[in-house]
Amino acid sequence: MANGLAIMLYIALLWCCFGNTPASCSGNETDRLALISFKGSIDQDPFGAMSSWNDSVHYCDWKGIACGRRHRDRVTELNLRSQRLVGSLSPHIGNLSFLRSIDLQNNSLYGPIPPEIGRLLRLRKILLTNNSLDGRISTNLSSCSNLQYLSFRHNRLMGSIPAELGSLAKLKDLGLAGNKISGTIPPWLGNLSSLSRILLYDCNLHGEIPDEISRPRGLTFVSFYLNNLSGKVPPGLFNSSTIQYLELGTTNLGGSIPSDIGSTLSNLRGINLSWNSFTGTIPNSLVNASGLEEIEFEANEFTGPIPKDLGKLMHLYWFETESNGLDGDLMDSRGLFEDNPSTGIEDTLVSVLRIGVACSTESPRDRMQMQDVVNELRKIKGVYENCGLTQD
Numbered sequence: 582m583a584n585g586l587a588i589m590l591y592i593a594l595l596w597c598c599f600g601n602t603p604a605s606c607s608g609n610e611t612d613r614l615a616l617i618s619f620k621g622s623i624d625q626d627p628f629g630a631m632s633s634w635n636d637s638v639h640y641c642d643w644k645g646i647a648c649g650r651r652h653r654d655r656v657t658e659l660n661l662r663s664q665r666l667v668g669s670l671s672p673h674i675g676n677l678s679f680l681r682s683i684d685l686q687n688n689s690l691y692g693p694i695p696p697e698i699g700r701l702l703r704l705r706k707i708l709l710t711n712n713s714l715d716g717r718i719s720t721n722l723s724s725c726s727n728l729q730y731l732s733f734r735h736n737r738l739m740g741s742i743p744a745e746l747g748s749l750a751k752l753k754d755l756g757l758a759g760n761k762i763s764g765t766i767p768p769w770l771g772n773l774s775s776l777s778r779i780l781l782y783d784c785n786l787h788g789e790i791p792d793e794i795s796r797p798r799g800l801t802f803v804s805f806y807l808n809n810l811s812g813k814v815p816p817g818l819f820n821s822s823t824i825q826y827l828e829l830g831t832t833n834l835g836g837s838i839p840s841d842i843g844s845t846l847s848n849l850r851g852i853n854l855s856w857n858s859f860t861g862t863i864p865n866s867l868v869n870a871s872g873l874e875e876i877e878f879e880a881n882e883f884t885g886p887i888p889k890d891l892g893k894l895m896h897l898y899w900f901e902t903e904s905n906g907l908d909g910d911l912m913d914s915r916g917l918f919e920d921n922p923s924t925g926i927e928d929t930l931v932s933v934l935r936i937g938v939a940c941s942t943e944s945p946r947d948r949m950q951m952q953d954v955v956n957e958l959r960k961i962k963g964v965y966e967n968c969g970l971t972q973d
């Protein structure tokens with residue numbers, strides 16, 4: 582009797598999994614139900630991104646879904662970026678326990694980021710940039726101990742940065758910029774030793790930049806612009822040789838720049854201190870940061886001369902020192918390239934760039950698009966040079 586039942590079950594299972602059956606029979610029912618629930622909470626899908634999400638297609642073959650190599654019926658990726666999806670995030674997403682990557686950036690998702698995401702212990706990447714998500718950042722995210730990339734930029738999140746996130750030891754990217762986040766920059770960020778990019782611009786943050794922030798050894802991108810901070814830049818931040826971009830415009834910060842900044846921040850590509858109260862001189866040593874592309878010091882209290890040596894920076898395409906107390910009160914880079922054979926052209930380039938950059942994107946901080954602009958202008962520069970216009 583028991584044997585008969587077992588055999589019948591076995592046959593049913595074989596039929597179910599290998600016969601000509603609906604896709605729902607094979608694979609993990611939990612994952613399938615979670616995805617159906619995810620789809621159910623999307624109200625609008627104008628591009629039909631989820632039209633393949635139907636019963637005649639196995640869920641591992643649904644658009645935007647990838648399943649595991651070892652666990653072949655377990656969903657590991659959910660990627661529906663830039664699909665103009667309107668809707669909320671189903672809490673059932675927390676049942677996709679093999680999920681490693683969620684990329685739903687650049688849609689119109691609203692409502693909270695479900696705390697159930699904290700159940701996704703394998704999650705490495707969660708990209709929700711440019712949506713309309715609101716509410717607070719759930720402390721449960723701290724359970725995602727494998728998280729490396731977290732981007733919630735440009736949403737409507739509120740509240741302070743939860744201290745629990747300090748346990749995300751593998752975090753490389755922290756992007757919370759462009760939200761109604763309040764509070765201070767947490768010192769525990771300095772304990773996240775893998776941290777590379779900290780994007781906390783336009784967040785309503787106040788208080789000082791904690792000294793600890795410079796502890797991670799591989800910082801590349803530090804962006805705090807458009808926050809009402811106070812005090813000075815902690816010395817360690819001016820001494821983190823891996824930093825490529827340091828964006829501190831409109832932060833209410835002051836103090837002077839260390840004279841050896843170009844030697845300590847030797848990998849610097851962009852520095853923006855505009856609209857603050859920085860004092861002292863513009864250090865000569867900046868010429869030693871040979872990869873510098875952008876120097877933006879507008880509207881501060883810098884005094885003294887503009888170091889002529891900066892004209893030697895081969896990659897510099899943006900130099901702005903307007904509204905300071907600098908000698909000669911130069912408007913921009915005029916004069917900077919006097920000793921440089923390409924005088925005139927460089928001058929034109931800077932003007933063109935000011936316009937180009939200003940118009941290029943609604944968010945001038947988007948490096949991909951910035952880079953395109955740079956490349957375009959390099960091409961223009963290249964044309965001038967090849968035409969021999971810069972020879973005399």
Ligand SMILES: *[C@@H]1O[C@H](CO)[C@@H](O)[C@H](O)[C@H]1NC(C)=O
Pocket residue numbers: 608609610611612678
């Ligand atoms: C499906 O996944 C859930 C959660 O990981 C698990 O409990 C369940 O046993 C799995 N079912 C099958 C048929 O593999």
Ligand SMILES: *[C@@H]1O[C@H](CO)[C@@H](O)[C@H](O)[C@H]1NC(C)=O
Pocket residue numbers: 632633634635636637638
């Ligand atoms: C299911 O999706 C596939 C692939 O997009 C499509 O060809 C098929 O027509 C769909 N079936 C139904 C019933 O919508």
Ligand SMILES: *[C@@H]1O[C@H](CO)[C@@H](O)[C@H](O)[C@H]1NC(C)=O
Pocket residue numbers: 663664665687
């Ligand atoms: C955002 O999505 C829209 C609509 O799909 C697309 O036109 C736009 O290029 C996307 N933006 C980015 C930065 O991917």
Ligand SMILES: *[C@@H]1O[C@H](CO)[C@@H](O)[C@H](O)[C@H]1NC(C)=O
Pocket residue numbers: 611614615672673674675676697
């Ligand atoms: C999946 O998640 C939802 C909401 O978090 C929950 O109610 C449900 O019991 C979970 N399990 C399965 C098997 O769907």
Ligand SMILES: *[C@@H]1O[C@H](CO)[C@@H](O)[C@H](O)[C@H]1NC(C)=O
Pocket residue numbers: 665687688689711943944
């Ligand atoms: C952000 O999303 C909105 C609406 O989907 C879109 O119009 C806009 O282009 C997106 N912005 C970027 C920078 O991708």
Ligand SMILES: *[C@@H]1O[C@H](CO)[C@@H](O)[C@H](O)[C@H]1NC(C)=O
Pocket residue numbers: 696697698699700721
């Ligand atoms: C959030 O985390 C707490 C503590 O670990 C847990 O008790 C709770 O069930 C979690 N909430 C969800 C929705 O998973």
Ligand SMILES: *[C@@H]1O[C@H](CO)[C@@H](O)[C@H](O)[C@H]1NC(C)=O
Pocket residue numbers: 747768769770772793
């Ligand atoms: C950083 O980690 C150390 C050692 O684990 C701990 O003592 C300290 O309190 C942490 N600092 C912060 C700001 O969390």
Ligand SMILES: *[C@@H]1O[C@H](CO)[C@@H](O)[C@H](O)[C@H]1NC(C)=O
Pocket residue numbers: 787809810811833
């Ligand atoms: C910025 O913070 C200071 C205190 O540090 C405060 O006095 C000032 O009103 C704030 N400014 C704005 C625009 O919020």
Ligand SMILES: *[C@@H]1O[C@H](CO)[C@@H](O)[C@H](O)[C@H]1NC(C)=O
Pocket residue numbers: 816817820
């Ligand atoms: C700058 O960093 C170097 C090497 O990391 C270290 O030896 C030096 O003491 C630091 N200087 C300051 C002023 O923090």
Ligand SMILES: *[C@@H]1O[C@H](CO)[C@@H](O)[C@H](O)[C@H]1NC(C)=O
Pocket residue numbers: 806807829830831832853854855856875877899945
């Ligand atoms: C510098 O930062 C300010 C914000 O304070 C921003 O408006 C400006 O566009 C930035 N300049 C460059 C060249 O990125």
Ligand SMILES: *[C@@H]1O[C@H](CO)[C@@H](O)[C@H](O)[C@H]1NC(C)=O
Pocket residue numbers: 841843844865866867868869
């Ligand atoms: C640039 O670096 C070299 C070598 O480290 C150093 O001798 C020189 O003084 C630096 N230049 C400036 C202007 O700081």
